[in-house]
Every structure is written in structure tokens, then in C-alpha cells.
Amino acid sequence: MGEAIVVTSGKGGVGKTTSSANIGTALALLGKKVCMVDTDIGLRNLDVVMGLENRIIFDVVDVATGTCRLEQALIKDKRFETLSLLPAAQTKDKLALKEDAMHKIIDQLKEQFDYVIIDCPAGIEHGFRVAITAADKAIVVTTPEQAAVRDADRVIGLLEQQQIPSPKLIVNRIRPTMVKNGDMLDIDDIISILSLDLLGIVPDDEHVIRAANKGEPTVMRPDSPASMGYRNIARRIIGDPVPLMTLQVDEGGFFQKMKKWMGRR
Amino acid sequence: MGRSVRSIQKNVSELVTVKGIRHGLLFVLSDQADFAEVIKELGRKIPTSLSNLEAKVTVYFDTGERELGDDAKQAIYALFEDHKNLTIGGYEGSPSPLVVKAKEPYVFKGTVRSGMVIEHDGDVVILGDVNPGAQVIASGDIYVMGHLRGSTHAGATGNHKAVIAACYFSPIQIRIAHVLSRGPDVKASAAEMEFAYLNGEQMAIEQLAYLGQHRAHVASFVRL
Incomplete structure (x- = not known):
């Protein structure tokens, strides 16, 4: 029996889909059987980030309404045998997916997979409620911005109402230089406001955008800082105690340092 | 309201008696003696009994039958001016606990x-x-x-x-x-x-x- 984890944030654009894709892939890298479920009906994009868009035939609404069997809608990842995706519907109505149908699908998936990662839509309306209804655990993604932290706080309150025990926190898109200069919210500040356990931090990384456009999750590249962040998060999910990564302030390359040194003279 | 103190006061011949109460300190001032005498005694009592107190203390006065005029209160207040850790809470004896149990917090x-x-x-x-x-x-x-x-x-x-x-x-x-x-x-x-x-x-x-x-x-x- 697997575990269903919902990835949510409240605010849009903080990296729910990117986090879902990367956590899912990183768990598959660790040899786990993982299924990712996109519940953002009408605005699906987990399939795009994973580069599996061209393989969609059926979607989650088709399964819910009984148009097809669950196995028919599942898409096998092109890189990992153990990784699957259940895509969202793009053309159907948001209300087409009901809470009891979602329960049934997730329960079925939990029998086949070790981890079911549910990518939640932005907002706190119907789509959000359906996405969290069947989750055993929750991961709240936020960025070091006041607005994102406020929304995360609201979402945590709603998760607690749903009896989802102690959600875990991911602070995404941290810029070490800005945090160091005090221009960005400190990780400690965020934790003290939200009073949650920190699951991991992900530094801001250009490679994430490049990878998403190529349809390849960032974790596939071991040399990117964001990839390290997500790999650590995946290891913590399976129960490995990994120390928190230290943020390194980017001093620039050799030539930049050289220039600085020259300029100082 | 704090009248239970009076019975004690009658047995006490002293001009000023200091008592510790839940809310701070209670000075029982004799209502028999001359008020000027009482004030003088009060002035003597404060430094000896309170000079070594560091915490903030609220003091109350029980004057028994004596009605304190504004001048009398001024005189008492003047004595306490130098003691920053002491504040005067009232002249009507020890404060009675209010009954605020009506609504549960x-x-x-x-x-x-x-x-x-x-x-x-x-x-x-x-x-x-x-x-x-x-x-x-x-x-x-x-x-x-x-x-x-x-x-x-x-x-x-x-x-x-x-x-x-x-x-x-x-x-x-x-x-x-x-x-x-x-x-x-x-x-x-x-x-x-x-x-x-x-x-x-x-x-x-x-x-x-x-x-x-x-x-x-x-x-x-x-x-x-």
C-alpha cells in the first residue's frame, strides 16, 4: 500500500508543478514506483514539464466518468520504468472531477505504486478540495515572498481542517545572495510564521526553466543546485536523514573574481 | 471591602502596620492617632521595610474610620515619590477580587x-x-x-x-x-x-x- 502526497501552495506560479515533476522523478531515481497525478483540470501542464504531452490518449476525468480503465489512462515515463503519469483533462469542465471519484482513483493507484504525487491546482476552490481529498500527506510549496507565505498559511489552515497531519514545507526559488543581503525573506522567518517542518529548500536556478522547456525534469542533471535540492527532498520523503544544504553565495566565475580583484587596486 | 482588616487594626497599637497581601502591600494606618504622627511614622516605615525590594509593588492603604482628604493623599503620595518601584493602588483597604467568572474564557x-x-x-x-x-x-x-x-x-x-x-x-x-x-x-x-x-x-x-x-x-x- 503506497502513500498519496499532495503538492499544494495556494498561490500560483511558486513551483507546484515543477516540484511535483522533480520529486516524482527523484523518487523514481531512488528506485521507487511512483505515479504523478495532475488534477489541474483545464490548465494541465505536468505532462508538458515531463515531456509526455504527445502520449496522452485518456485522462483523469475519463477514468472518473468510466470512459476508460485506469490502466489505459496511465502514461509510462520515457526515462523510468517505474514512473507513471495520470494526466489532467484539458477540455473538460473543472467540476467533472468529484471528490468520491478522486478517492477511488487514488486508492487504486496506492495499491500499485509506492508513492502517488498529486499536483494540485492553484487556489482554494473546488479543484483544490478534490486534489487534497484523498491525500495522506501534504507538501506545501512556497517562495520567499510575503504573498506566497500568506497564501501558504491559508492553505495549511485548510489542510489542517481536512485532518491531513502536519504538512511539510518546501521553500522554492531561494536566491542566496538576496537572502544574505536581507532583500529576501529568511528561511527561518518563513518557518516561524508557518510553524511547519521544513522538508527542503530549492535554490533559484536557471536550469529549471531550461529543463521544463525541454520536457525533462531538472533532477536528471546532477550538477544543478535545484536538482540537488529536489534529490535531497526525495531522500527525506523515503526516510533518509539528509542534512539541509548550505546555500552558497555565488561569487561569480574565475574571471569575475579576477576583475573584482583588478578593480580593487 | 477589606473591612475584615479592622479587627486586626484595633489590637495593634502601632501607628502604621505593613502587611503583605496578594496584590502587593497593605499599610494599615491608625485612625486613632493624630494624622501628622501617622505620616511621620509612615515616612520612617517605608525606607526600612522597602529599600531592599527590587520588584514593582503596588501599595494599598487602610485608613479605618479616617476619611482622607486631598491634602492627606498628597502627603502620602509625596512620601512615595522617591520609591519608583512602588505605586499607590488605592486608599480603601486591600482590593476585593472582582467577580468576573460569568463568562468562560x-x-x-x-x-x-x-x-x-x-x-x-x-x-x-x-x-x-x-x-x-x-x-x-x-x-x-x-x-x-x-x-x-x-x-x-x-x-x-x-x-x-x-x-x-x-x-x-x-x-x-x-x-x-x-x-x-x-x-x-x-x-x-x-x-x-x-x-x-x-x-x-x-x-x-x-x-x-x-x-x-x-x-x-x-x-x-x-x-x-
């Missing part, structure tokens, strides 16, 4: 998060933080045993005596009765152990240690 354990509203007829105690976007509304006082960052409204039904207290005090907006006050626009670090109360029509913030002085009902309530 509501105790909330956990973080009050954005979007949550806590409303209660009576006092509210939050054992946790109140985050921005959350609202706590009480007809009585509000005590936050954590970080107050959200909005709170104490004395919502018009109680001017209500207070809002927090261990870390940095609210977005506070209201007491119909008076509204907003937090500073510039981010300041949270003040520790403070409370807000109404000074006339003005919102005032003070160290939590002075809560008993400004709001006697709180002091006696807390010690009930």
Missing part, C-alpha cells in the same frame, strides 16, 4: 492561520501564533501566548476596558471597542511582552508588566 491551542476567524463572547486565550490574515474577535480581552501578527478586536461589544496582550506584539491592526489602530507601515521587529489598552480614546501600548496597574480587573482576574 475561550482557549485556542495552535496557530490561528490566514482566513481563520475566532469569535467569542468573553476573553480569548490563544496558545500559539495569530498569523496575518487571521482574525480574533472577543467581547473581552485577548491574550496571545505567541506571536501576534494578525488582526484582533477586543471588547468588540463596546467594552473600553478590554486589552490585547501578546508575547510577541506586531499586529497588522488592533481594535478595542470602537477605536482602531494599525501597525506601523515600516517593518519593525516585534516587541516582546506588550499589551494594548485604551487610554481615553487613544490606543496605548505598554509593557506587559504594567498590565495590573492599568487594568485592575485583569490583575484580580488572573489571580483568582
Whole structure:
């Protein structure tokens, strides 16, 4: 029996889909059987980030309404045998997916997979409620911005109402230089406001955008800082105690340092 | 109201007797002797008995049958001026505990998060933080045993005596009765152990240690 984890944030654009894709892939890298479920009906994009868009035939609404069997809608990842995706519907109505149908699908998936990662839509309306209804655990993604932290706080309150025990926190898109200069919210500040356990931090990384456009999750590249962040998060999910990564302030390359040194003279 | 003390006083021949009470110190002043004598004795008693006290103490006076005029009160006040740790609480004997048991306080354990509203007829105690976007509304006082960052409204039904207290005090907006006050626009670090109360029509913030002085009902309530 697997575990269903919902990835949510409240605010849009903080990296729910990117986090879902990367956590899912990183768990598959660790040899786990993982299924990712996109519940953002009408605005699906987990399939795009994973580069599996061209393989969609059926979607989650088709399964819910009984148009097809669950196995028919599942898409096998092109890189990992153990990784699957259940895509969202793009053309159907948001209300087409009901809470009891979602329960049934997730329960079925939990029998086949070790981890079911549910990518939640932005907002706190119907789509959000359906996405969290069947989750055993929750991961709240936020960025070091006041607005994102406020929304995360609201979402945590709603998760607690749903009896989802102690959600875990991911602070995404941290810029070490800005945090160091005090221009960005400190990780400690965020934790003290939200009073949650920190699951991991992900530094801001250009490679994430490049990878998403190529349809390849960032974790596939071991040399990117964001990839390290997500790999650590995946290891913590399976129960490995990994120390928190230290943020390194980017001093620039050799030539930049050289220039600085020259300029100082 | 504190009249039980009188029986003791009758047996005591001294001009001034100092007694420790729950609320601070009670000076029992003889109502038989000449008042000038009593004042002189009081002046002698204060330094010897209180010079080594460092904590803030509220003192009360029991004058028995004697009615104190403004001059007499001035004379007593003058004696206490040099003792900054002493404040005069009243001249009518030891304060009687108010009966404020009528409404049970509501105790909330956990973080009050954005979007949550806590409303209660009576006092509210939050054992946790109140985050921005959350609202706590009480007809009585509000005590936050954590970080107050959200909005709170104490004395919502018009109680001017209500207070809002927090261990870390940095609210977005506070209201007491119909008076509204907003937090500073510039981010300041949270003040520790403070409370807000109404000074006339003005919102005032003070160290939590002075809560008993400004709001006697709180002091006696807390010690009930």
C-alpha cells in the first residue's frame, strides 16, 4: 500500500508543478514506483514539464466518468520504468472531477505504486478540495515572498481542517545572495510564521526553466543546485536523514573574481 | 471591602502596620492617632521595610474610620515619590477580587492561520501564533501566548476596558471597542511582552508588566 502526497501552495506560479515533476522523478531515481497525478483540470501542464504531452490518449476525468480503465489512462515515463503519469483533462469542465471519484482513483493507484504525487491546482476552490481529498500527506510549496507565505498559511489552515497531519514545507526559488543581503525573506522567518517542518529548500536556478522547456525534469542533471535540492527532498520523503544544504553565495566565475580583484587596486 | 482588616487594626497599637497581601502591600494606618504622627511614622516605615525590594509593588492603604482628604493623599503620595518601584493602588483597604467568572474564557491551542476567524463572547486565550490574515474577535480581552501578527478586536461589544496582550506584539491592526489602530507601515521587529489598552480614546501600548496597574480587573482576574 503506497502513500498519496499532495503538492499544494495556494498561490500560483511558486513551483507546484515543477516540484511535483522533480520529486516524482527523484523518487523514481531512488528506485521507487511512483505515479504523478495532475488534477489541474483545464490548465494541465505536468505532462508538458515531463515531456509526455504527445502520449496522452485518456485522462483523469475519463477514468472518473468510466470512459476508460485506469490502466489505459496511465502514461509510462520515457526515462523510468517505474514512473507513471495520470494526466489532467484539458477540455473538460473543472467540476467533472468529484471528490468520491478522486478517492477511488487514488486508492487504486496506492495499491500499485509506492508513492502517488498529486499536483494540485492553484487556489482554494473546488479543484483544490478534490486534489487534497484523498491525500495522506501534504507538501506545501512556497517562495520567499510575503504573498506566497500568506497564501501558504491559508492553505495549511485548510489542510489542517481536512485532518491531513502536519504538512511539510518546501521553500522554492531561494536566491542566496538576496537572502544574505536581507532583500529576501529568511528561511527561518518563513518557518516561524508557518510553524511547519521544513522538508527542503530549492535554490533559484536557471536550469529549471531550461529543463521544463525541454520536457525533462531538472533532477536528471546532477550538477544543478535545484536538482540537488529536489534529490535531497526525495531522500527525506523515503526516510533518509539528509542534512539541509548550505546555500552558497555565488561569487561569480574565475574571471569575475579576477576583475573584482583588478578593480580593487 | 477589606473591612475584615479592622479587627486586626484595633489590637495593634502601632501607628502604621505593613502587611503583605496578594496584590502587593497593605499599610494599615491608625485612625486613632493624630494624622501628622501617622505620616511621620509612615515616612520612617517605608525606607526600612522597602529599600531592599527590587520588584514593582503596588501599595494599598487602610485608613479605618479616617476619611482622607486631598491634602492627606498628597502627603502620602509625596512620601512615595522617591520609591519608583512602588505605586499607590488605592486608599480603601486591600482590593476585593472582582467577580468576573460569568463568562468562560475561550482557549485556542495552535496557530490561528490566514482566513481563520475566532469569535467569542468573553476573553480569548490563544496558545500559539495569530498569523496575518487571521482574525480574533472577543467581547473581552485577548491574550496571545505567541506571536501576534494578525488582526484582533477586543471588547468588540463596546467594552473600553478590554486589552490585547501578546508575547510577541506586531499586529497588522488592533481594535478595542470602537477605536482602531494599525501597525506601523515600516517593518519593525516585534516587541516582546506588550499589551494594548485604551487610554481615553487613544490606543496605548505598554509593557506587559504594567498590565495590573492599568487594568485592575485583569490583575484580580488572573489571580483568582
